[in-house]
Structure formats: structure tokens, C-alpha cells
Amino acid sequence: MFWRFVLSGLRYRRRRLLVTFSALAVASALATVLFSVYSDLDRKLRGEFRQNGANAVLAPAGDSATVPRGAVEEAERAGVAAAPFLFAVGRLGGEPVVVAAIDFGRAATLTGFWRVEGERRAAPGECLAGSEAAKHFGLASGQRVDLDSAPCILRGIVTTGGPEDAQILVPLGSAESVSLIQIRADAPRLPELRERMARKFPGVDLRLLYAVTETEANVVLKVGKVLFLLSVLILTITTLCVTTNFSALLLERRKEIGILKAIGAGERAIASLFFAESLTLALSSTFAGYAAGLVAAFWIGKRIFPSASGVLPGVDLLAFFPVAATTLTVAALATLLPASRIWRLEAAQVLRGD
Amino acid sequence: MFLRLVWESIRRSPRRKLMTVAAVALGSAVATAMLGVMLDVGDRVNHELRSLGANLLVMPKAASLPVEFGGISYRPVSTANYIPEDAVPKIKSIFWSLNIMGFAPSLRAHTRIGSSAVQLTAPVEGVWFRRPVESPGGIRTLAGIRNFASTWKVEGAWIDDSERNDRAAECMLGASLARRLKVASPGGTVDMYGAPFLITGTLDTGGDEDDRAFVRAEVLQRLVNRPGQMDAVQVGALTKPEDDFARRDIKKMTPVEYDRWYCTPYIRSIAHQIEEALPSTAAKPVWRVADSEGKMLGKVSGLMFLVAVAALLSAGLTVWSVMTAMVLERRPEIAIMQAIGGGAWLIAALFFFEVALEGAVGGLIGSLAGAALIDWVGRSAFDSSGGIPPLLGPMVVAVAVIVAIGGAANPIRRALSMEPARVLRGDA
Amino acid sequence: MPAFLELTGVSKYYPSAGGPPVRALDGVNLSAPRGEWIAIMGPSGSGKTTLLNILGCLDQATSGTVTIDGSETGRLNRSALARFRAETIGFVFQQFHLLPHLSALENVMLAQYFHSMTDENEARRTLDHVGLADRAHHLPSQLSGGEQQRVSIARALVNDPKIILADEPTGNLDHANKDIVIGLLSGLHKQGRTILMVTHDPQVGEFADRRIRLDHGRIVAA
Numbered sequence A: 001m002f003w004r005f006v007l008s009g010l011r012y013r014r015r016r017l018l019v020t021f022s023a024l025a026v027a028s029a030l031a032t033v034l035f036s037v038y039s040d041l042d043r044k045l046r047g048e049f050r051q052n053g054a055n056a057v058l059a060p061a062g063d064s065a066t067v068p069r070g071a072v073e074e075a076e077r078a079g080v081a082a083a084p085f086l087f088a089v090g091r092l093g094g095e096p097v098v099v100a101a102i103d104f105g106r107a108a109t110l111t112g113f114w115r116v117e118g119e120r121r122a123a124p125g126e127c128l129a130g131s132e133a134a135k136h137f138g139l140a141s142g143q144r145v146d147l148d149s150a151p152c153i154l155r156g157i158v159t160t161g162g163p164e165d166a167q168i169l170v171p172l173g174s175a176e177s178v179s180l181i182q183i184r185a186d187a188p189r190l191p192e193l194r195e196r197m198a199r200k201f202p203g204v205d206l207r208l209l210y211a212v213t214e215t216e217a218n219v220v221l222k223v224g225k226v227l228f229l230l231s232v233l234i235l236t237i238t239t240l241c242v243t244t245n246f247s248a249l250l251l252e253r254r255k256e257i258g259i260l261k262a263i264g265a266g267e268r269a270i271a272s273l274f275f276a277e278s279l280t281l282a283l284s285s286t287f288a289g290y291a292a293g294l295v296a297a298f299w300i301g302k303r304i305f306p307s308a309s310g311v312l313p314g315v316d317l318l319a320f321f322p323v324a325a326t327t328l329t330v331a332a333l334a335t336l337l338p339a340s341r342i343w344r345l346e347a348a349q350v351l352r353g354d
Numbered sequence B: 001m002f003l004r005l006v007w008e009s010i011r012r013s014p015r016r017k018l019m020t021v022a023a024v025a026l027g028s029a030v031a032t033a034m035l036g037v038m039l040d041v042g043d044r045v046n047h048e049l050r051s052l053g054a055n056l057l058v059m060p061k062a063a064s065l066p067v068e069f070g071g072i073s074y075r076p077v078s079t080a081n082y083i084p085e086d087a088v089p090k091i092k093s094i095f096w097s098l099n100i101m102g103f104a105p106s107l108r109a110h111t112r113i114g115s116s117a118v119q120l121t122a123p124v125e126g127v128w129f130r131r132p133v134e135s136p137g138g139i140r141t142l143a144g145i146r147n148f149a150s151t152w153k154v155e156g157a158w159i160d161d162s163e164r165n166d167r168a169a170e171c172m173l174g175a176s177l178a179r180r181l182k183v184a185s186p187g188g189t190v191d192m193y194g195a196p197f198l199i200t201g202t203l204d205t206g207g208d209e210d211d212r213a214f215v216r217a218e219v220l221q222r223l224v225n226r227p228g229q230m231d232a233v234q235v236g237a238l239t240k241p242e243d244d245f246a247r248r249d250i251k252k253m254t255p256v257e258y259d260r261w262y263c264t265p266y267i268r269s270i271a272h273q274i275e276e277a278l279p280s281t282a283a284k285p286v287w288r289v290a291d292s293e294g295k296m297l298g299k300v301s302g303l304m305f306l307v308a309v310a311a312l313l314s315a316g317l318t319v320w321s322v323m324t325a326m327v328l329e330r331r332p333e334i335a336i337m338q339a340i341g342g343g344a345w346l347i348a349a350l351f352f353f354e355v356a357l358e359g360a361v362g363g364l365i366g367s368l369a370g371a372a373l374i375d376w377v378g379r380s381a382f383d384s385s386g387g388i389p390p391l392l393g394p395m396v397v398a399v400a401v402i403v404a405i406g407g408a409a410n411p412i413r414r415a416l417s418m419e420p421a422r423v424l425r426g427d428a
Numbered sequence C: 001m002p003a004f005l006e007l008t009g010v011s012k013y014y015p016s017a018g019g020p021p022v023r024a025l026d027g028v029n030l031s032a033p034r035g036e037w038i039a040i041m042g043p044s045g046s047g048k049t050t051l052l053n054i055l056g057c058l059d060q061a062t063s064g065t066v067t068i069d070g071s072e073t074g075r076l077n078r079s080a081l082a083r084f085r086a087e088t089i090g091f092v093f094q095q096f097h098l099l100p101h102l103s104a105l106e107n108v109m110l111a112q113y114f115h116s117m118t119d120e121n122e123a124r125r126t127l128d129h130v131g132l133a134d135r136a137h138h139l140p141s142q143l144s145g146g147e148q149q150r151v152s153i154a155r156a157l158v159n160d161p162k163i164i165l166a167d168e169p170t171g172n173l174d175h176a177n178k179d180i181v182i183g184l185l186s187g188l189h190k191q192g193r194t195i196l197m198v199t200h201d202p203q204v205g206e207f208a209d210r211r212i213r214l215d216h217g218r219i220v221a222a
Ligand SMILES: Nc1ncnc2c1ncn2[C@@H]1O[C@H](COP(=O)(O)OP(=O)(O)O)[C@@H](O)[C@H]1O
Pocket: B422, B425, B427, C014, C015, C022, C023, C024, C043, C044, C045, C046, C047, C048, C049, C050, C051
């Protein structure tokens, strides 16, 4: 009889309950999405920042003028992206020019900011030119560049607004030592990397590009904070909305409660009836909202954090437990709190109806 | 009678009205806060991103091709072209002058630097550290490399160059150069151009600056005999990330498009304006910085957009559910009115007026609360309160009214189209 | 030329889950001249309220035609129906159905408002007529059942309707109040208004000109 009462009550008032149901479902969907986005936010953001180019440089320390190339593999073993650069002065048409030898394969992730006309990388026998250099020497793609060291075919013109603009870029051969190594590492990895390099290559200095590391850390921190505050805000409001919804649901049924009292139901019995009704409603809408939230989180994850890895990037399956716990608590409290007010009402007064 | 009906309805059941108003107020507070924060956060993050360094580099147009790396120049620098030092403050008078967050001119040279232990050749820059300047438009500002130094690690003290003094024998050294010179810094001395310079401090940036020495601009101008000349200006500007429109060739734009492009703070349009202000210079975007900025801003806007959608959803939900519940609850009232001859339009007008009133009051309270929330979020996350767009308040009130009416519209329509007999019987 | 009030073959079916539809009214024919007072009697569930609701345009007949004072109500659109209710019909319900947040006076004025325009003095006179002048500013919750019913009669009267539809107007009332209400209805009858009144009470039924009996949705005796 208990469940019959509960279920028929729900079914009978389904129109009205649909409002509460969707309110709660949207609330749990929102909670799931925000939870998924916020959890691990700093790691996800840092993952995205990997596209931003180098955040550290391995440079010769003390009196040495070069960095051993082995440091590249060592850094990669430490799980960071590393690309060697070797600079030399070459001659072109009788004039000196800086020739940068680059491991294009490794440098690809660190040079995403290059504006390139033509190819982004050069194979042996080919080269790229910085835009200033190209202008100065009158070079165009496809043309032969008569570098004194090794002539090459020009494959592309690079604009960066930095020193590359004045250089000729050629593929790095088998040099044993290089001028510097650019590094992209997740910020928390850097101290460990510094220690590791100091141990293996005492002649090498790991320099952090503070402008990059600190700005990124700052952005992660502040965006995280804003997102946290706003999420709390949104969830508070949504909780309030759900609470008033559930309370209203109960207050509307004063008459029914009066009738139940009149036919001899104890307060405990009435409370458990309404309680069961609320929880059934809450549980079903939480499931619906959670499912919708996961889909939304998945879609958002793919759009905002495309570089995140994993089967379901951006989705936090565990979000269910806090979300469900919260919604159920809210529903229970929202039912019980106004209930206490109703106990105090005289059945006769309620039934008289006004 | 119309107003009396509305008024009695509000006066006699204040609790229910209060709930509706509170719901609308909550909803619009969140919406206000969200829109405010969303409009604001991008801006603030943009400010924070300025610590990435200069995103524009201004050079004389016909500068010779530099041949240098690792702090060593392999060809004497041509001094034929220069930027007049007097003209530099003009950067602050371009169309987007408010977006110029900092600029720093420098004069470049290479010289022998010696300490008691070591002698070596290194680049030396004559710079403004932090100098008060006034642009032709009358804007006063502090310019110099300290504009870009928020992330630099400085040991010792900055050179105070607020007053010109071309005899001051002070310098600052990059951390790596100081190590190679094996000098005690701060407090030690190095010899340059045949004279001892006191080291006031060292700076560590991780970049090229680490291998350089810095002196006041006027000192280096005197020493290399290039009075009033500068080789480059670094500029930090707040920009709008590049989009497809920004990448178009300005020579192929229609005049209207060109105006739009010119009046949008794209990095290239700011560069273009600087070139107009400083004739015979070339302003180049530093893509390493500009690109990172664009990408980070893109991420942040994406996130904020997401949260804004979530907030608007929850705000709409709050208002909608309360409105629906309100109308459902008052269905018998509607039926009675119909039974005694109330026309659908009149009854609907009564309810809509009431709802609009509640929406307006709620919206007003909400936008005030929302403004407080914006302030709170700004303070908590960025340590400073942000500006609130002035039109946001009225806009939110209007939106609250619309949403409230929108939320009530369907249930009212449904209630009106039901047979009054059924409602009065008490079913459905 | 149809009579003032004419029902021909009026049926009302309510669909019921699973079973055959409930025939609340099943081919009712009824005609009445202007000024007649008809008592509708019959067991509970026989369709009395349904009949009244259809006459008062609160509900639509499934089939058949209803003509009141020359207009066929089934052909009226929604806004015309509302006008019709405001001008021609006065309702008195067993459960009173007053608006809880309006005072007695305002409840009466509400009907004026929907009819044309409010006239507070006239509303007061109407309340006075039902003996409630001193209760004008009380809320329904502050009035007894009899008083509430009198307010609802005043509300039905105020627009001077041609027909009064009263659904068990005395059903919830004690003897004294019953007499007052009957007195009021008799007065209205004398003024020449047409009255259709549902009642279970044979004594109350005696006041009417004519009594019809419904059973299972059909008129079984006139
Ligand atoms: N909305 C409805 N849905 C289903 N059945 C209804 C509805 N309204 C009335 N009925 C049925 O129609 C019949 C007549 O009802 P009613 O006119 O209220 O009877 P009376 O007023 O004579 O007691 C009853 O059997 C009742 O169950």
C-alpha cells in the first residue's frame, strides 16, 4: 500500500512534478558538467598550454659554449618535449648570415607560433628562410640558396617577430653538440628536470622562461578560482531552486495531509510517505540529469580541451556520487523542513480550506 | 480595478509573491554576475597575459640584417637608421592608446666588459628602466623595461632613472653574464668603455636578457656617440585574438572593412597604427607571445562561455520552474474568473502584469546583487574589483521581465485553454 | 422560434481509462421559457453538475445543441463565450469558489469588472441586498459558509444576468442560511430571472416552478 500510495501520487500529479523533475534533472546535469570541467582543471589547462612553445631552455653553463646533444634524449626520458638548435654564421653572396640548424621533427610542437609561407620543415638539402633574411637576399620559395656551407633549395619563409626572421633555417645533421635546447615541460616537472640535468650534464644550465611559466601558472590559478567561485554560485542557486520546488510541492498538499491526518495517519507515517515520494523523484531525475550531464561534459571536453588524453576526455564518471548525494540530501531536506511546519497545522483548519 | 486586482493579489499572499520575486532575483543575479564576469574575465586575463612580455617590436624600417646569436654579434651593427628617442612617447597617442600597456625603447651595442677576473665581449643595452613620459596627446605614463619585468627575478635594486643623468655609472647585469664575469653583485663593479660601473642588481628572465648588461639610455648614447637615438621599441598591447578577418590582406579590403579592421585592436592593426605614428619604422608582432596570448584567451573564453551558459540555464530554470508552479497552483483562480465571465485576454493580461511586476522587482534586486557578486568574484580571483558595464542593470531587468513572462506564458495559456469545469471539479 | 432555453439531444461523454466512456449526459432534451425556475434533482453522479456546466459554457457538450436566448452556445468562440458568461449567466457553486485573496466586496466587483466596469456603490448595494453590507471587507476565510454563499450569490447577481445557475447552493448550509439563500433566489425569480438550480433537498425543490429528475444522464421525470 505504501508504494502504491507513493507511485500513484507521483503518477497523478505528473504534470506538476514534471516541473520539479526537470528542475532537478537540469541541476544534476549542471553539477555533473561543472564537476567534470573543474576536476583536474589545472592539468587540463596545462595540457592545452603545451601548444604555446618552449617554457624553458637548456643553455651552456659557465665557460662551455655548447650543450651536448645527448641532453635531448635525457630530457625526453624525463617526459618533456625537447628540440636542439645549432647556430653558426654562414655566408651568402659574400655576406654573413646566421644559419640555424634545427631538428624539425622535434621542433614541430614548439614552433606552432611560426607564421609560414610554404613548408614548415626542410629535409636534407632544403632550407627555410626568415622573412627579413628572405627580403634582404631576395629569396623566394623553390629557389636555390647558395649557402657557402651547403647550398639548399628554399622551401618556405618564416615570420616570427623574433630572431628567426633574420636566419636561414636548415635541418640539423649529426652534430654532437648544439647551441641550445628548447624545452616544453609541464610546470610541476621542471624542478625534477633541473635536478636530473644538473646531475647528468654539469655543463648545462636549465633556464626557465619566467614570463611563460609564471604567466601560465597565474592564468591557471585565476581561471581556476573564477571557475570555482562561479560553479559554487551556480550550484547554490540551483540547489535553492530545487529546494523551493520541493517545498512548494509539499505545501501544495496541505489538504491531502489534513485528510490523511483525519483518517488517522500518524505524523511519522505521513512523513515517510512524502519522503519516499521525494526520494523516488530525486533519484530518477538525478539519473536522467547525470546521463545528460555526461554527454554534455564529453562534448565540452572535446571542444575546450582537445589535447586531453583518455577514453572519455573531460568526463568525470565519479561525478555521480557527489551529485547524487547532494541532490538526494537537498530533496530530503526540502521535504522534511516544510513538513515540520505542516505538522503544526490543525487538520480541521486545513480541510476547511481557504 | 485592474491595478486593484494585481495589488490585492500581491498584498494578500506576500509569501508566494516573495518566493517568485526571490526566484527571479536569484536568477537575474546569477545572470548579471555571469555576463559581467564573462565580459570582464577575458579582459582581466588579457591584462594578466601582458606578463608574457612585449608582443610588438618596433624597428627602423631599413635596419640592416642582424647577424648575432648567443649574445655575440658577427657584424658591426649599422647605425645609419634609428628611432628618435623623442618620438617614442607618440606610441601612447595612437587610436588604441588605451590598449598600450607598456613600451620600452632600447639602444644596442656590443662592448668589452671586464671584471677583476674575466674580460669578455657582451651586448649592452641602453634602456629606459621606468621613466615618466608624456605623449603628444597629454597622456602621462611610466615607460621602460620594468613594464615587462613582472616575472623577472631581480637581485639587488633597479636603477632609478626617473631623472635623466648621462653621467650615472650604474648598470644591471643579466644573471648568466654576471656568473660568467664572476662578479659580486649587487655591489660589485665592471669596466665598460674604459670606466667602472657599479652593479646595482642582476636580473634573471630565462631569456636573452640573461646575457646582457643594461645601462641608462642616455649613458649609452653618450658612450657610443648616438645622442637621442634608439634602435628598437618593445611594446606590450592588449589585443583581440586574431580571427579570420584579422588575417585578411588589408590591401584587398573595402573601405568599410578597413575601418572595421582599423578600429579593432588586432595586433596587426595596432602595429599598423604605430607605424603611422612613428614614420619609417616597422612594427612586427612577436608571434611567440601573441600566439600564446591568443590561445590562452581562447581557452579562457571557451570556459567562461561554458559557465555562462550553465549560469543562464540555471537562472532560466529557477525562474521558469517557479513561474510554472505559480500558475499551476493558481489554476482554480483562473477557472473562477472564467466562470464569472473573464475574457481570456483580460485574465492573461492580469497575470502577465503581475508576473512582469515581479520580474522587474526581482530583476532590479538581482542586478544589484549580481553587481556585488561580480565585485566579489573580481576581488577573490584577481585581487581587484572590476568594472561593471553600465547598461547591464537595465538590461538584466528587461531580460528578467521577459524571462518571467516567458516562463509564465505557456502555463497561463494552458490554464486558459482548459475547460473551467474540469479545474473547478478539482481534477487534472 | 426556439424557447428561451432549449437543449436538444445534449450528450456528454467522458473517456475513461480502459472501459467504455462515462455517459454523464445522454441525449438530454429540455426547453424552458424565460423566467422559469427549474429544480434539477437526482442521485449523485447522475449528471446534474455536468448539465449546469454545459449550460454555463464552462464545458462543451459532446453532441447536441444548446440554445440560450437565441444564441447557440456551441458555435461561440472563446472570447464570445467569455462575454456570454459575463453578460447572461450568473453562477452559484456549492463550494462557493470565491477568490481567497479578494475581500467580499472585491469578489463582487471582479464580476462587474469582467462584465463592463466596476461600480463600488452598486457592488455594495448588492452585498447589502444579500445582507452582508457590514462584511464587505472581510476575506472569504473570515466568513462562514452561509456568508460565503451569499457573497457568491451577490457576485452572480451584480451584472443582472438573465439566467442564474446554482449548483447545490444550499448543500453546504444550515437551516437558517438555507432559508436566506432560498429567499434570495425567490426574490430573483420574482424579478423574472430564469433559474436552474441543482438540489438534493425536496423541500428546496418545492420552491421551483418545475422539477426535473436526472438519472444516469437522462431526464427520467419532469
Ligand atoms: N472530468 C470528468 N472526467 C470523467 N468523468 C467525469 C468528469 N466529470 C464528471 N464525470 C462523471 O460524470 C458523471 C456525472 O457527474 P456530475 O455531473 O458531477 O454528477 P452530479 O453533479 O449529478 O453528482 C459522474 O459519473 C462523474 O463520474
